[in-house]
Amino acid sequence: MSNSHFTIALHILARMALVAEKNKVITSKEIATSVNTNPVFIRRILSLLEKSNLVVVQYGTGSGWKLARNPDNITLSEVYQAIKxxxxxxxxxxxxxxxxxxxxxxxxxxxxxxxxxxxxxxxxLAKTTVADLLGETLTLSSQELHS
Amino acid sequence: MSNSHFTIALHILARMALVAEKNKVITSKEIATSVNTNPVFIRRILSLLEKSNLVVVQYGTGSGWKLARNPDNITLSEVYQAIKxxxxxxxxxxxxxxxxxxxxxxxxxxxxxxxxxxxxxxxxLAKTTVADLLGETLTLSSQELHS
DNA sequence: ACTGGATGAAACTATATTAGTTACAGAGGG
DNA sequence: CCCTCTGTAACTAATATAGTTTCATCCAGT
Incomplete structure (x- = not known):
């Protein structure tokens, strides 16, 4: 693993957890825009996460990705295991x-x-979940919007 | 850090701890032979260890390297810190x-x-010392000589 | 069926990292 | 002054990582 893959994986999952609140899926291209990289790179990581059953892909119209479970039920340990x-x-x-x-x-x-x-x-790593990560990230980004 | 530098550093220190028992120093070339690489690479690692005061260099006749402290007083945490x-x-x-x-x-x-x-x-990492490493390594290598 | 937007994966390029090599000035005990 | 080893830079080679292009495949909706 490049030592940035874990970061990218967490970014992906946090981003997916954000849209999960609205029950929507997200495409690799949208994620790539958030991460500021290209969709193929994102899909390579997604593929690893899928093999560990952390995310699910949908085809056809309205295709894209979503979390396989609730974000408060995915620990960073599992993510690391999937990516490593x-x-x-x-x-x-x-x-x-x-x-x-x-x-x-x-x-x-x-x-x-x-x-x-x-x-x-x-x-x-098992002590933190994707939901924790999302929560703290949103708190921080909303704070920084006012600075 | 390349993820092998830590291994090389530990190999170096274990090797130095071995000769420390006889109160001798060791050259980068001798270490390189044990690690199976080139002396310059070893010296680059030694230089990092020296900056953290884990090893000491001697010049002149009989020049070479030795541990700055007793091996049971050097933890892997310090080594990692020095190398990272x-x-x-x-x-x-x-x-x-x-x-x-x-x-x-x-x-x-x-x-x-x-x-x-x-x-x-x-x-x-702080729970293990270079002396521990040397001890277990010697135990294992002497066992394997009989297999 | 056919369409359209997205994925999966391979192939290739570009860049960065890591290790190996060569070379030479500097250190210091004898 | 000699000898051996270190310190470091410069260069090369090998490997790892990320970006890009391409195209076959998937499948809901029409």
């Missing part, structure tokens, strides 16, 4: 020297540490 | 649409969330 392509920390790019005791033993140890760190990350 | 160039999650690459309430308000909210996540990460 690579772990937070990568191992060595090339295999370390197996004749060195460190080179030989370090990878499994780090793998274990890193998976532990990701678990901590998930429990933190 | 970018936050875990990046924001939008290009500024989101300021005419959209989501685009306008989302970045500060995410910034706050992300800094919270990093704090959780640090408390997790």
């Amino acid at each position: 392509q690579k772990p937070i920390f990568g191992l060595h790019r090339s295999i370390p020297n197996q004749n060195c005791p460190i080179g030989k033993g370090i990878q499994p140890v780090l793998k274990y540490y890193y998976s532990d760190v990701e678990k901590a990350l998930h429990s933190k | 160039q970018k936050p875990i999650f990046g924001l939008h690459r290009s500024i989101p649409n300021q005419n959209c309430p989501i685009g306008k308000g989302i970045q500060p909210v995410l910034k706050y969330y992300y800094s919270d996540v990093e704090k959780a990460l640090h408390s997790k």
Whole structure:
């Protein structure tokens, strides 16, 4: 995962949660306008979210996307899980020297540490929902309109 | 930070902790052999670790590197802090649409969330030291020699 | 059926990031 | 003064990321 994909995914979901209040769907093009990027990029992220059953696509007239569940029932942990392509920390790019005791033993140890760190990350992310994100975002953007 | 820099930094420190037991220093070339990469790359990481006072360099005859402190007094949190160039999650690459309430308000909210996540990460990483890492690595590598 | 607006995915380009390499001045103990 | 290693810049190569174009596919509405 590029480290911006998670941000884009959250932006998409918050934007969808906004229109969900009016029971409407939204197109990748509309989302792209909000994110300020191109629709294909958005669809690539949407495709990942769809595979994790966080969003649903509709075809035909009035086609577009909507949340698969209520926004207060989607946690950031699930979103991260859906988007994640690579772990937070990568191992060595090339295999370390197996004749060195460190080179030989370090990878499994780090793998274990890193998976532990990701678990901590998930429990933190699980405490926030898309509804929380939408709420705070709207609060902030309406405040800033007056500044 | 590339997501492998943290791994390389930990490899370096574990390797240095190993020679620290014999009160010796180690050169970037020796470390590079263990990591299986080139000395300049190692020196770039060492330079970051030095700025955070985790390692010390010696010049002249018998030159090389050593830990600035006992390995049981260096936590992975400090190492991560020393290495980190970018936050875990990046924001939008290009500024989101300021005419959209989501685009306008989302970045500060995410910034706050992300800094919270990093704090959780640090408390997790703070529980492990370089000495722990070295110990587990040696245990594992000696086990695997018999497999 | 046919239409129209949207998706899915592949292919390609452009840009940015990351790592590898070369080169050379600077440090300092012997 | 010598020797070995560091510090850093400059360059190249490889990879990752995002933007763009294109076109087949989907399906509600007519």
